[in-house]
Amino acid sequence: xxxxxxxxxxxxxxxxxxxxxxxxxxxxxxxxxxxxxxxxxxxxxxxxxxxxxxxxxxxxxxxxxxxxxxxxxxxxxxxxxxxxxxxxxxxxxxxxxxxxxxxxxxxxxxxxxxxxxxxxxxxxxxxxxxxxxxxxxxxxxxxxxxxxxxxxxxxxxxxxxxxxxxxxxxxxxxxxxxxxxxxxxxxxxxxxxxxxxxxxxxxxxxxxxxxxxxxxxxxxxxxxxxxxxxxxxxxxxxxxxxxxxxxxxxxxxxxxxxxxxxxxxxxxxxxxxxxxxxxxxxxxxxxxxxxxxxxxxxxxxxxxxxxxxxxxxxxxxxxxxxxxxxxxxxxxxxxxxxxxxxxxxxxxxxxxxxxxxxxxxxxxxxxxxxxxxxxxxxxxxxxxxxxxxxxxxxxxxxxxxxxxxxxxxxxxxxxxxxxxxxxxxxxxxxxxxxxxxxxxxxxxxxxxxxxxxxxxxxxxxxxxxxxxxxxxxxxxxxxxxxxxxxxxxxxxxxxx
RNA sequence: UCCCCAGUAGCUCAGUCGGUAGAGCAGGUGGCUGUUAACCACCUUGUCCGUGGUUCGAGUCCGCGCUGGGGAGCCA
Numbered sequence: 184x185x186x187x188x189x190x191x192x193x194x195x196x197x198x199x200x201x202x203x204x205x206x207x208x209x210x211x212x213x214x215x216x217x218x219x220x221x222x223x224x225x226x227x228x229x230x231x232x233x234x235x236x237x238x239x240x241x242x243x244x245x246x247x248x249x250x251x252x253x254x255x256x257x258x259x260x261x262x263x264x265x266x267x268x269x270x271x272x273x274x275x276x277x278x279x280x281x282x283x284x285x286x287x288x289x290x291x292x293x294x295x296x297x298x299x300x301x302x303x304x305x306x307x308x309x310x311x312x313x314x315x316x317x318x319x320x321x322x323x324x325x326x327x328x329x330x331x332x333x334x335x336x337x338x339x340x341x342x343x344x345x346x347x348x349x350x351x352x353x354x355x356x357x358x359x360x361x362x363x364x365x366x367x368x369x370x371x372x373x374x375x376x377x378x379x380x381x382x383x384x385x386x387x388x389x390x391x392x393x394x395x396x397x398x399x400x401x402x403x404x405x406x407x408x409x410x411x412x413x414x415x416x417x418x419x420x421x422x423x424x425x426x427x428x429x430x431x432x433x434x435x436x437x438x439x440x441x442x443x444x445x446x447x448x449x450x451x452x453x454x455x456x457x458x459x460x461x462x463x464x465x466x467x468x469x470x471x472x473x474x475x476x477x478x479x480x481x482x483x484x485x486x487x488x489x490x491x492x493x494x495x496x497x498x499x500x501x502x503x504x505x506x507x508x509x510x511x512x513x514x515x516x517x518x519x520x521x522x523x524x525x526x527x528x529x530x531x532x533x534x535x536x537x538x539x540x541x542x543x544x545x546x547x548x549x550x551x552x553x554x555x556x557x558x559x560x561x562x563x564x565x566x567x568x569x570x571x572x573x574x575x576x577x578x579x580x581x582x583x584x585x586x587x588x589x590x591x592x593x594x595x596x597x598x599x600x601x602x603x604x605x606x607x608x609x610x611x612x613x614x615x616x617x618x619x620x621x622x623x624x625x626x627x628x629x630x631x632x633x634x635x636x637x638x639x640x641x642x643x644x645x646x647x648x649x650x651x652x653x654x655x656x657x658x659x660x661x662x663x664x665x666x667x668x669x670x671x672x673x674x675x676x677x678x679x
Numbered sequence: 680u681c682c683c684c685a686g687u688a689g690c691u692c693a694g695u696c697g698g699u700a701g702a703g704c705a706g707g708u709g710g711c712u713g714u715u716a717a718c719c720a721c722c723u724u725g726u727c728c729g730u731g732g733u734u735c736g737a738g739u740c741c742g743c744g745c746u747g748g749g750g751a752g753c754c755a
Contacts, residue, residue: 249714256714271713287705304715327690327705328716334747335690390753424755449753450680462755541751552751605755650755663748664755675746 225263242292247328250283265496272311288320333666340679351497362489373436377425382417383629390448391420421446433466433644440465450674454663459672466646472591472608475645476568480521487517490658506660522567529569532562549576559596566597579623581607600657606647613637
């Protein structure tokens with residue numbers, strides 16, 4: 184729907200496209216009476232021809248409607264921006280009396296033009312010449328102009344994207360997904376789509392959802408089922424991570440990343456966990472743990488800057504409605520130098536802490552949420568990498584350090600959220616990886632290919648995983664992961 | 680999965696000491712020449728989450744269950 188023409192484009196192709204658009208426009212909108220095409224509301228205020236008052240057509244859903252005898256004010260939103268546009272309908276417009284009764288949520292197309300608004304709430308009005316009702320909204324439309332609780336909005340997930348908050352959240356989500364790709368593309372990382380269905384259920388990342396075509400009512404309990412007769416001929420499930428396959432690609436394309444869904448069948452009931460979520464997982468060959476922290480720091484800062492610059496309207500909304508000061512908080516992260524701290528040093532800080540913790544602090548034990556938040560909120564007061572954890576509390580694939588007590592793991596902790604990134608340098612030495620798999624009880628029969636990658640040109644490599652939804656929570660101030668996922672899956676919830 | 684809290688009209692919530700159900704908003708009707716969560720008048724709306732118990736009587740007290748929220752664990 185762009186109205187500007189790129190100069191270098193293939194002209195004949197462009198003409199074909201324009202003709203196709205024209206045909207489709209005539210098909211879809213036979214009564215538009217010479218108006219070029221539908222204009223997105225966000226484009227209305229940024230293009231000079233519309234500001235001069237050129238006639239055009241906007242289409243969207245009614246957010247609110249105020250009618251008096253001779254005039255109707257209709258707030259129209261098409262999802263392209265937060266405020267939408269106020270459509271002013273005067274009594275000469277065809278169907279005026281019927282339009283007065285139009286319900287909130289109705290879908291309408293309006294032909295008209297921008298005029299400067301004499302009112303005080305907005306700069307521009309859209310003066311209607313013609314209003315077509317595409318779809319009326321029933322009087323039971325559940326979204327009201329006043330504030331709803333997020334809990335209630337979750338129960339109407341089919342309609343909540345039409346609310347201000349979720350409009351902002353999902354525009355931010357879309358922008359940040361693009362930012363993830365642009366960050367890695369600028370650095371010449373290869374995007375790899377790792378499989379969603381996997382046969383290795385021992386990646387260390389929690390319970391798998393089973394994938395099968397067999398009918399459990401006929402074959403009995405899954406534990407007794409014979410998977411050799413099933414579709415894949417073996418036990419399969421939904422992936423918990425694309426990392427292992429990502430490593431294989433990094434050993435061919437050097438720098439790669441995956442960005443896709445991951446699934447965990449854990450019975451987690453917290454505001455930070457979902458059964459289906461999206462992960463960003465870069466992997467770099469010929470890179471060590473330090474390189475990994477550099478990439479992670481650049482990545483997080485890039486994403487913060489991107490949100491502030493490219494979702495400024497949404498960030499201003501979050502700052503006002505969701506979390507006061509969120510813009511300043513994100514700006515500080517974008518400018519901060521992240522701290523790098525050894526696990527052992529973190530333990531020392533915790534032992535010396537003038538506060539008491541509910542969980543014990545001792546070298547060899549994992550850091551609890553309360554410990555992580557103390558470090559990043561009280562000790563460093565900025566994002567901090569915790570490096571080189573004891574091997575016993577980390578996954579089998581992490582590289583054993585020379586002290587034989589720690590592995591080259593890293594967690595990035597940020598104020599308010601805690602862990603936002605987890606990663607490591609990978610064990611590239613065949614014999615050490617082999618014994619680590621034995622020690623962790625990881626089946627080599629299933630992961631033979633992973634182990635074998637260490638036989639043919641194995642190289643030092645490192646990578647990390649960033650939970651995309653946790654990033655969105657961090658950027659927006661939204662406090663429940665269910666409110667940054669379009670249709671969230673959590674225990675007992677897959678209804679939409 | 681464990682601990683704590685909550686569930687009353689379509690939504691947000693009030694409901695006193697256990698005495699028989701309320702407000703605002705939404706919706707409906709009418710009014711209003713420029714509104715801004717419009718305003719004014721009138722009107723409609725209840726399995727008080729379910730279930731069992733205590734009691735002359737339960738929205739209110741007790742048990743169990745369901746759902747939601749917060750915290751913890753698991754983790755991203």
